[in-house]
Amino acid sequence: EVRDEILNYVINGEFKGKTFDELAKFVDTFGARPSGSEVLEKSIDYMIQLARDEDLKDITTEEVEVPHWVRGEENITMLEPRVKNIALLGLGPSVSTPPEGITAEVIVFNDFDELENATNDEVTGKIVLFDPEFTTYGETVVYRSQSATKAAAKGAVASLVRSITQFSINSPHTGSQVYGDDVNKIPTAAITLEDADLIRRLVDRDVKVKLNIRMQSTLDTKTSRNTLVDLKGTVLPEKLVIVSGHIDSWDVGQGAMDDGGGLFVSWAAPVILKRLNLRPKRTIRSIFWTAEEPGLVGAYAYEKKHRNESDNINFIMESDEGTFAPLGLAVSGSQKARCIIGEILKLFESIGASELVEDDSPGSDIAVIIKTGVPGAGLHNANEKYFWFHHTEGDTMNVEDPDELDLCAAFWTAVAYIIADISDDIPRE
């Protein structure tokens, strides 16, 4: 009756509210935890101590070189057809503008095909705004990550993107972007749905829109750490079932949702099992990834460092898409692997978490490891509003719900325990 023991302890028993309370203490203490910052390193030290306080002894850290992009002053003023402040967030690691800013006319494209069909003369010297409608994150986020490169190739002097979200109260959403090789690095930022749509309407009426963009930032490299907390298995300690979330966040908001919730349900798994004196046959490893936001930097470093032992990863799990009410798992793996996980999920019908969604690339950090053939899963949860808050000042504790966090922590812990304890390994392709 392991499932019931874990669920009761977390949902009704001594652990009730603990995940939320510890997350709140953490978020209130450290706030945002950007890659390369001192506050991120202090928050890592705090999590190590929090695990030690629970009598977890197998804790290691692994150093990783990470980007340290620091946002400076940013503002955009619409100069024509009228003066208006435009809310923005620069996209890391955007370059700065000259101190006086960049003043230019805006040209708007709905998608990359429209840009490709425009002549260089039409784009050269202008600010390009991409205004795609949000469909799915995966489909739409390319306009954040690639817009600067695509616009620069056509001669643009800066690029803007309509924030990657379905909903806005004039909230810009930051995120990462990548400069391609051999293109001019131009400043790039996200603006709000409201301002992007305003500019679109003006331009569609053949009204000239002129902006002044001022953005300052610095970029260097620092050393950070992935953190590994092990609850050693009783029979096959070399074999791993990994639960994980990332500890870094963007510099706006406080990273309570992205990915404080995922971090703390993954912290909770070995803690709950230790408290209940439940030790599965295989080792449960909780990983707190560093520097996920600038490009899965911690995950790439872990994959490289542990490549020779990757056969020992029996299953890898990650929560980085919200810790709202759990619905089940988004699973990548062989047919037999999915069948085993499906049978395990049947045990969670009572809490509404028995859905198995097939997904070739669940999670963010763990995608790096899953693509090498390791089976894994992301937490499938009721996250319809996740992108309302994602990478904004709104990512605070108010997004989190204590009862939903309890359900996630209980589900996460019980699933990891069962996978780590059953007779069969999770088979690969």
Added chain:
Amino acid sequence: RVLSKESVCQSLLGEELIHEIASYG
């Protein structure tokens, strides 16, 4: 997405493993 059919899983896993997993509940 498409979920695995129950019958496919039953033959892949076998009764013993299915019963073992169910025993955790």
